[in-house]
Amino acid sequence: MLYLRDATFVDWKSLRLRRGHLEVASGDAGKIRFVSRVPRGAEVLECSGRLVTKSFVIAHHHLYSALACGMPGPKRAPKNFPDMLKQVWWNLDRALDEDMVRACALAGGIAAAKAGTTFIIDHHSSPNAVRGSLDLIASALDEIGLGHLLCVELSDRDGKARREAALEETDGYLRKRQGLVGLHASFTVGDELLDRAIALAVGRDTGIHIHVAEALDDQKACAQQHGMRVVQRLASTGILESPKTLLAHGLHLNAAERTLFRSSRAWLVQNEESNQNNAVGGFDPKGLGNRLLLGTDGMHGDMLASTRAAYLAAQARGGMSPLDAYRKLRRAHDYLSTNGFQGDGDNNLVALDYAPATPVTERNLAGHFLFGMNSSHVEHVISGGKIIVKNRRMTRVDEDKILKDAAGQTERLWRRL
Numbered sequence: 001m002l003y004l005r006d007a008t009f010v011d012w013k014s015l016r017l018r019r020g021h022l023e024v025a026s027g028d029a030g031k032i033r034f035v036s037r038v039p040r041g042a043e044v045l046e047c048s049g050r051l052v053t054k055s056f057v058i059a060h061h062h063l064y065s066a067l068a069c070g071m072p073g074p075k076r077a078p079k080n081f082p083d084m085l086k087q088v089w090w091n092l093d094r095a096l097d098e099d100m101v102r103a104c105a106l107a108g109g110i111a112a113a114k115a116g117t118t119f120i121i122d123h124h125s126s127p128n129a130v131r132g133s134l135d136l137i138a139s140a141l142d143e144i145g146l147g148h149l150l151c152v153e154l155s156d157r158d159g160k161a162r163r164e165a166a167l168e169e170t171d172g173y174l175r176k177r178q179g180l181v182g183l184h185a186s187f188t189v190g191d192e193l194l195d196r197a198i199a200l201a202v203g204r205d206t207g208i209h210i211h212v213a214e215a216l217d218d219q220k221a222c223a224q225q226h227g228m229r230v231v232q233r234l235a236s237t238g239i240l241e242s243p244k245t246l247l248a249h250g251l252h253l254n255a256a257e258r259t260l261f262r263s264s265r266a267w268l269v270q271n272e273e274s275n276q277n278n279a280v281g282g283f284d285p286k287g288l289g290n291r292l293l294l295g296t297d298g299m300h301g302d303m304l305a306s307t308r309a310a311y312l313a314a315q316a317r318g319g320m321s322p323l324d325a326y327r328k329l330r331r332a333h334d335y336l337s338t339n340g341f342q343g344d345g346d347n348n349l350v351a352l353d354y355a356p357a358t359p360v361t362e363r364n365l366a367g368h369f370l371f372g373m374n375s376s377h378v379e380h381v382i383s384g385g386k387i388i389v390k391n392r393r394m395t396r397v398d399e400d401k402i403l404k405d406a407a408g409q410t411e412r413l414w415r416r417l
């Protein structure tokens with residue numbers, strides 16, 4: 001048992017505040033409860049003056065880009081989004097080897113944990129080092145103490161051998177661990193691969209995780225090659241009826257696709273900062289319903305920053321209240337619990353050293369999440385009832401050594417670009 005002494009606890013659903021000593025049980029189903037006193041000799045985190053609440057989930061991440069920050073730019077400016085993929089991201093992921101994949105997972109995992117995240121839904125790609133890549137990422141995140149739902153990107157973009165290796169990697173991993181079947185995007189996935197991916201997902205009782213209409217080019221290619229829109233193509237396979245299916249982006253959807261998505265059981269992840277960075281358009285929630293989540297799309301591991309970006313972008317498109325933005329941040333917990341995925345129980349918590357000039361109440365907490373709090377306030381993080389960040393330092397892994405190693409891997413990676 002772990003005890004958080006004198007915490008100001010924020011219930012993530014009701015936003016109710018309660019001050020007292022919290023007892024935190026460990027394990028997947030570990031519960032939390034208030035106790036009148038902390039037992040002598042127990043493991044204690046002093047939380048006086050700290051806001052303690054449920055930690056965060058990244059609903060769409062690419063840990064494989066963790067060593068990309070500051071990398072040299074492409075030789076010429078990309079003409080459009082597909083050109084950006086070819087020149088930047090596919091160049092990067094093809095250069096990754098096993099040591100770099102592990103360094104990415106450790107460095108990206110640490111950054112996320114220090115920003116208050118305890119669960120990562122990742123979309124991985126390393127076409128020339130795919131075998132065993134999911135196990136490498138899973139063990140890195142396990143070492144840090146993070147929950148995860150992984151997949152490897154299936155695609156026809158790198159030919160048959162790499163496609164088959166990614167299918168094999170997915171199948172082997174899903175036999176052992178919870179995960180999803182990853183697909184790059186409709187425009188790099190042929191009909192045969194799509195059918196096999198869906199069969200794999202159905203056979204392993206899971207959903208797919210795919211980029212959808214991130215740029216208009218995805219829709220154009222789908223119309224040309226398949227005579228339909230992207231969401232229609234996916235819906236025709238039946239996989240949108242899986243509540244485990246995750247679509248990322250969903251920027252260029254027409255009214256029929258919005259209706260199709262809304263009446264399905266799939267979820268959609270907004271990645272506002274990435275969309276702005278790639279200049280692919282803005283996210284419009286119109287007609288999509290409530291199964292909308294937030295991700296970082298590999299830009300960073302900071303969900304408070306992602307939530308703020310989504311909130312600010314929404315102001316130019318009809319507005320959004322702070323409470324609605326907060327609810328969007330929290331909807332990933334519903335996605336995970338509805339589907340019975342492990343690793344996001346009540347005993348996943350973040351303690352924030354947050355002392356604003358204005359009062360914090362149940363009614364204005366969403367405003368504090370958006371305008372006051374940021375990742376620099378994250379002091380302690382508890383995952384599965386165990387402390388993984390204490391006083392802003394990792395407890396289970398040697399972060400200085402990991403970052404030093406990552407710098408060495410970064411040097412190797414950038415030389416290949």
Ligand SMILES: [Zn+2]
Pocket residue numbers: 060061062123211248297298
């Ligand atoms: Zn993505």
